[in-house]
Amino acid sequence: MTPDLMEAGAERIARHGGPVDHAPQTESGGRAAGYGRHATGEVDVTHGRILYLEDVSVSFDGFKAINKLSLDIAPGELRCIIGPNGAGKTTMMDIITGKTRPDEGTVFFGSTIDLLRHKEAEIAQLGIGRKFQKPTVFEHLTVFENLELALKTDKGVKASMLFRLDSAQSDRLAEVLHTIHLEDSVQRLAGNLSHGQKQWLEIGMLLMQDPKLLLLDEPVAGMTDEETARTAELFLTLKGKHSLMVVEHDMSFIRTISEIVTVLCDGSVLAQGTLDEVQADERVIEVYLGR
Numbered sequence: 001m002t003p004d005l006m007e008a009g010a011e012r013i014a015r016h017g018g019p020v021d022h023a024p025q026t027e028s029g030g031r032a033a034g035y036g037r038h039a040t041g042e043v044d045v046t047h048g049r050i051l052y053l054e055d056v057s058v059s060f061d062g063f064k065a066i067n068k069l070s071l072d073i074a075p076g077e078l079r080c081i082i083g084p085n086g087a088g089k090t091t092m093m094d095i096i097t098g099k100t101r102p103d104e105g106t107v108f109f110g111s112t113i114d115l116l117r118h119k120e121a122e123i124a125q126l127g128i129g130r131k132f133q134k135p136t137v138f139e140h141l142t143v144f145e146n147l148e149l150a151l152k153t154d155k156g157v158k159a160s161m162l163f164r165l166d167s168a169q170s171d172r173l174a175e176v177l178h179t180i181h182l183e184d185s186v187q188r189l190a191g192n193l194s195h196g197q198k199q200w201l202e203i204g205m206l207l208m209q210d211p212k213l214l215l216l217d218e219p220v221a222g223m224t225d226e227e228t229a230r231t232a233e234l235f236l237t238l239k240g241k242h243s244l245m246v247v248e249h250d251m252s253f254i255r256t257i258s259e260i261v262t263v264l265c266d267g268s269v270l271a272q273g274t275l276d277e278v279q280a281d282e283r284v285i286e287v288y289l290g291r
């Protein structure tokens with residue numbers, strides 16, 4: 001990354017009023033995902049789990065959206081979550097990220113971090129990044145500036161305006177650009193990107209924080225077939241370096257990326273296995289795939 005480019009980015013961000021301190025709001029009004037992590041503490045995965053949920057339940061006005069849900073994810077795993085509408089997939093992600101508090105149950109990040117003792121912003125800082133379905137990039141900023149911004153949203157306005165990437169951060173930005181296939185678009189305004197490119201950019205913003213666990217909600221919804229295929233490649237690249245939980249309805253995409261698929265229904269795990277295994281499961285056929 002050239003110093004000129006970095007300078008231009010800093011100036012443009014300053015011109016547009018700079019980033020906000022917390023929970024940045026995008027032009028589309030959406031919530032920016034969990035950016036702002038600077039802690040690089042390790043997560044204890046000696047028990048072979050990066051995420052562990054046990055007997056988690058939550059009710060809304062007496063309706064059990066999550067019902068004794070138990071599941072765990074191994075470090076570096078790419079877990080796909082499927083299930084019919086209303087199965088509780090989004091609510092489960094809300095619980096993991098601290099947006100919703102369960103009525104009961106256990107939610108651990110690694111062996112030692114009790115996520116129920118942490119607030120939403122703290123959970124993002126611990127290394128859990130979340131990507132909502134709708135892209136929430138900053139449309140009036142360039143690709144470069146969006147990625148740069150992801151490094152500094154926990155700083156005050158003044159500190160952010162003075163912020164310059166150090167060489168490690170600059171290298172990281174270049175690496176992320178390469179990973180998300182946007183090297184040729186670094187100076188384009190995010191608002192001019194295609195839907196798929198905006199989704200990749202937002203994933204790149206999460207990657208700038210080097211999250212341990214990425215939660216991705218319907219990442220290929222609205223993408224062209226080509227964008228979907230490139231997203232599959234991207235996720236397969238991320239697997240191993242990060243743990244991923246992908247909620248998706250697109251079965252051909254799931255088939256391309258999945259190892260273990262968890263089927264949620266009525267707030268708990270109905271079935272789990274390879275896609276072929278769960279698709280052959282009579283209970284799954286009845287409640288979901290057979291519809």
Ligand SMILES: Nc1ncnc2c1ncn2[C@@H]1O[C@H](COP(=O)(O)OP(=O)(O)OP(=O)(O)O)[C@@H](O)[C@H]1O
Nearest residue numbers: 060061064065083084085086087088089090091092
């Ligand atoms: N804040 C809330 N208040 C009341 N009910 C809620 C709330 N959040 C979720 N629900 C209900 O909980 C159930 C699970 O919803 P959730 O959005 O988690 O399902 P989902 O599997 O993500 O569905 P979809 O695939 O349609 O996105 C649904 O019946 C939903 O209406």
